[in-house]
Amino acid sequence: MDSRSTTNSAEPLALSRRSFLRSSALFGAGAVALAASLKPLLSLKDGPSMEQFLQKYYKELTPEEMQKVLERISREVEKEYGKRPHLRDLKPMDGVDFAYFLNLSRCVGCRKCVHACVKENNQSRSPEIQYIRVLKMPHGTFDVEKSEHNYNPDLVPEKGYFYMPVQCQQCKNPPCVKVCPVHATWQEPDGITVIDYDWCIGCRYCMAACPYGARHFNFTKPGIPADRLNTEMSYLGNRPRKKGVTEKCHFCVQRTRDGLYPACVEVCPAGARKFGNVLDHESEVYKILTTKRVFIQLKEELGTNPRFFYYFDV
Amino acid sequence: MGDKVKKRAVLSVLFVIAVFLIGGFWFNLWGKVSPVRQLPLIDADSELLKTDTWRKSYADLVREKGDIDVFDCYTCHDKDKKQELKYDKDNQLVVPEEHSDVVMGHGTHGRNNNCYNCHNDENLTQLQPRDGRPLKFDQSTQLCGSCHGPTLRDWESGSHGRTSGHWDHKIEDNKPNFVKKDCVNCHDPHKPKFPKRKPAPPPNHLRENPQPSVQSDTEN
Numbered sequence: 001m002d003s004r005s006t007t008n009s010a011e012p013l014a015l016s017r018r019s020f021l022r023s024s025a026l027f028g029a030g031a032v033a034l035a036a037s038l039k040p041l042l043s044l045k046d047g048p049s050m051e052q053f054l055q056k057y058y059k060e061l062t063p064e065e066m067q068k069v070l071e072r073i074s075r076e077v078e079k080e081y082g083k084r085p086h087l088r089d090l091k092p093m094d095g096v097d098f099a100y101f102l103n104l105s106r107c108v109g110c111r112k113c114v115h116a117c118v119k120e121n122n123q124s125r126s127p128e129i130q131y132i133r134v135l136k137m138p139h140g141t142f143d144v145e146k147s148e149h150n151y152n153p154d155l156v157p158e159k160g161y162f163y164m165p166v167q168c169q170q171c172k173n174p175p176c177v178k179v180c181p182v183h184a185t186w187q188e189p190d191g192i193t194v195i196d197y198d199w200c201i202g203c204r205y206c207m208a209a210c211p212y213g214a215r216h217f218n219f220t221k222p223g224i225p226a227d228r229l230n231t232e233m234s235y236l237g238n239r240p241r242k243k244g245v246t247e248k249c250h251f252c253v254q255r256t257r258d259g260l261y262p263a264c265v266e267v268c269p270a271g272a273r274k275f276g277n278v279l280d281h282e283s284e285v286y287k288i289l290t291t292k293r294v295f296i297q298l299k300e301e302l303g304t305n306p307r308f309f310y311y312f313d314v
Numbered sequence: 315m316g317d318k319v320k321k322r323a324v325l326s327v328l329f330v331i332a333v334f335l336i337g338g339f340w341f342n343l344w345g346k347v348s349p350v351r352q353l354p355l356i357d358a359d360s361e362l363l364k365t366d367t368w369r370k371s372y373a374d375l376v377r378e379k380g381d382i383d384v385f386d387c388y389t390c391h392d393k394d395k396k397q398e399l400k401y402d403k404d405n406q407l408v409v410p411e412e413h414s415d416v417v418m419g420h421g422t423h424g425r426n427n428n429c430y431n432c433h434n435d436e437n438l439t440q441l442q443p444r445d446g447r448p449l450k451f452d453q454s455t456q457l458c459g460s461c462h463g464p465t466l467r468d469w470e471s472g473s474h475g476r477t478s479g480h481w482d483h484k485i486e487d488n489k490p491n492f493v494k495k496d497c498v499n500c501h502d503p504h505k506p507k508f509p510k511r512k513p514a515p516p517p518n519h520l521r522e523n524p525q526p527s528v529q530s531d532t533e534n
Binding site for chain 1: 340345352362363368464471508514
């Protein structure tokens, strides 16, 4: 002990003026380099606010806390787009299990649903995010490898092909929910798989897990012109997303949980899209399920058990 | 001595690197994000974004107080005189010039070429289903159903045709907002096959379509 304390007390003497200056110069340079490397953080605009950073998990929020969160988001949207949104947190209804039916004999491949969806759900226009992808398929196969989604003829439908729009299939056994490491996506009692955009960490595991390519990632801040913003919003639905989160079709929760048809059903000029509560025996989806014959759950063999059915009729 | 020189050399190299890094970060030499290519917007008034049906039915026109003159047959026709149909030598109906907007294309092989299969020859403002009951123009769905029974059944159950409004139309409050579109909202009764149309533009993928056919400055 004694010898060590002696060496310690002797050490300052070993530090010469030159080496002190040299090491302080180096240390100073390092500190300035660190400060310079952190400088871009000062100009960071799309980072989370303290309020958002400290926000609790969606399912743990009390109604009062939810109200505060909605108020914060409304404020942020108003600041960004100059419009006060009508933002709600719509909860699933009791005794409702949504089902979606798409009549492949009727679809003409006009892609109106794609753009109605973009308009309704405040998707990024540039870069482009679209929840619906219409596949042009040759007759006689369901092999999506043979499909073409960049088709752009003068007139549709083309002879020898049918059109299969693919969007989130709202699986009863969703692989995307299983892989999410932070539980930012889950299935609600009415069957809709939703995402909490404030909880998503952007790891994109769900995108890798989804066999339908239904999930999309915001690589940049979504480009939505202010005059195109749909102000009828829902927390788990179409409120503007931020950079670095995934998003997908949510059966227009801001519409369907308010009793309305989804935007794609409203716009389909061929009446190919049918939506409703499959538990209600008077609904059109129940009647289709019980009276029509051919049903396809896309990639049925994967066991995802979609709520989205394709069917044919005459 | 060799150690001292070596140490000095290492320190100088480290110093130069530090200065270089300071300059680099300060002037943001390698952090510049390349600008995102602006994609064109779809015109807000475009037909693509409208939820209107392909056609307007008589009932729609009455509701909207639109132009229904074309349904008032007796402004031109004589009430007491029966209109005879004219056929050419191939037994095809000759559509008179006054009705040139009517394209006869109902049924295959030109077999449905008699106006009075659907119109009442004794009262032109009425429709003529197969069972003989008179129908007005706004009841055309029943006329279509008198031949297309299974389709009418599907339409009534909601599995054929366009619906609009509320998915839960059992609830009394929702009933006024629920609309089931008529056959003639989508099908032209004289040529019911669905017309072909121009599709909306294809998607612009991040990687697959690097050069879209449209210019980049149409952002508004």
